[in-house]
Amino acid sequence: MGDGPGDGPGGRTCRVLLVDDHALVRSGFRMILEVEPDLEVVGEAADGRAAVEAAAALAPDVVLMDVQMPVLDGVAATEQVVAAGTSRVVVLTTFDRDDHLFAALRAGASGFLLKNADPDDLVSAVRAVARGHALLSPEVTRRVVERFTAPSGAAYRPELLAELTHRERGVLRLVARGLSNAEVAAELVLGEATVKTHVSRVLLKLGVRDRVQAVVLAYESGLVRPGAGDDGGTRG
Template sequence: MIRVVVVDDQELMRVGFRMVLGAQEDIDLVGEAGNGADAVSLAGSLRPDVVLMDVRMPVMDGVEATKRIVEEGTSRVLVMTTFDLDEYVYAALQNGASGFLLKDTPPDHLVSALRSVASGDAVVSPSVTRRLLDRFMSGGAPPRDEAELDVLTEREREVLVLIAKGLSNVEIAEKLFLSEATVKTHVGRILAKLGLRDRVQAVVLAYETGLIRPGLA
């Protein structure tokens, strides 16, 4: 079972998440919180697999709560918000979120994202990915030297580009005519060589080094 804690200051949103997650046989909603401070406390005591985290909340916002939960190593965090503003996206990802989705994401996509994050993968909605790319390429974040990627093989760079475009391991395997297991191996080596925590950091690095540019995502 995937153990999940839902964090949102709006009761109506929590009810909605409760209904969607309650219908899944492999997901157990073990707790709910209405602000970031309570989320940190719940994550520490319940140690869920995934915390589904709102961003704008009283007492402590979701970005700070994400940072604390990730630092404590208690759970992975999937951030959801109504506002696809760059500063929230970038801050959440930089603070360790394993994914970022908008609240208008269809229920089946949300469930799929939770499963991906619980399994150690990372997810970012396509619209958010495009805004991230635009932010980096317009000077919203400091550029990184593309020479950092020289440690990668040609195939690994190819896989990194597809990761940055938002493709899953299955989609990358289909595109490159590889097995999913082979793609997982490539992803693991990319993260290890570049000293990255997960796919989200790989996406950010791909943007910052200019490996992927506007029009390619």
Template sequence: MTAPLTVLLVDDQPIIRSGFAMMLSVEEDLEVVGEAANGREAIEMALREQPDVIVMDVQMPVMDGIAATREIVDRGLGRVIILTTFDSDTYLFDALRAGASGFLLKNAEAEQLVEALRAVGHGHSLLAPEVTQRVISRMAAAPSAPPLGEGRARHADLLGQLTSRELDVLRLIGSGRSNHEIAVELVIGAATVKTHVSSIFAKLAVRDRVGAVIIAHESGIV
């Protein structure tokens, strides 16, 4: 039997941690190995427990989720899903740039949480199309986003490595399309899309779809 994916829950509200832990307790392939109330505790617990996935709130005392995510990713202590409420989280894109592997809305259904943990735990990114659209709508207004010209110049060498077809795929990734939607729009096979996406990630030196979306928008190709 395959070992369950281990999960660390990080939120300064005990009721949220308890609720998530209760939801996950019935899943045989997921195991909550710890709970932390702030980013500093999360790092210490990640060092000790080596979780596969860390569900991370953003706004917390002592150390916020952005700083904790950056350190956790840099030290290879686990993959991070950001817990966020879009209406109040002004640090969303800083968290992405810190290396988060995806998003989870605090009002997500139980099955969404479970599927998100499985996806990220097995090395995939989680950027659902509907979430991408909201990310895109805020990206231009994000105070930490570089000016368009600066972003285009900074990413020019990376983008220059992409083929014309890969640029087409990157534009659609940046617009929030799923692999299936890209295949339909470009009239190519799903396996071909997957190959293009993997090549794009390698050439842009990004871990996942999140990084590709950021580059697509910072460079102005979307």
């Protein structure tokens, strides 16, 4: 995740919008974030509709979005905020529930964090997402795999990957297994900078915002399936 101060987009201060229907929760998050010199809380909202309006008016870098809220829930609000294209969203919830997780990912969230996470994890999450990374832990990756590749009779769509080169497919396959850029580099015997370039090209060609969405697409396309070994093509 984030490494320290100055990790905002372009090295500038990261602007954050807090969205939760409990004022005490928002206050707690504000206290955690505003002691960091590179993070600034620019606004708060108590429901999803107000969140969408605040995001449009303030254009924060990151929105911390609660799931269960009045007027408009966090998943629907996330979808609207992401569609506007100005902010990235980290969805927060008290409950470690798969329906929240997958709904949030489908809506375009760049990450999913429990409210009882350590303060350092919250800070790191905001920095990471502001820099364009996604919060995709191995545990979340496993659950994405199980969700999107469970036997359901759904047809795979290999045409989704038609624009990718052989190497880019290999990189995406490893990313979908939950490997970091450094781990992908080691696996393919490449420089980490080269892997970052490949990942950036994969995201661009697939038309997705981040690694979370790329992983979902990798499984939906059939590039990677659970319980099966790699089908080759990651080297060379």
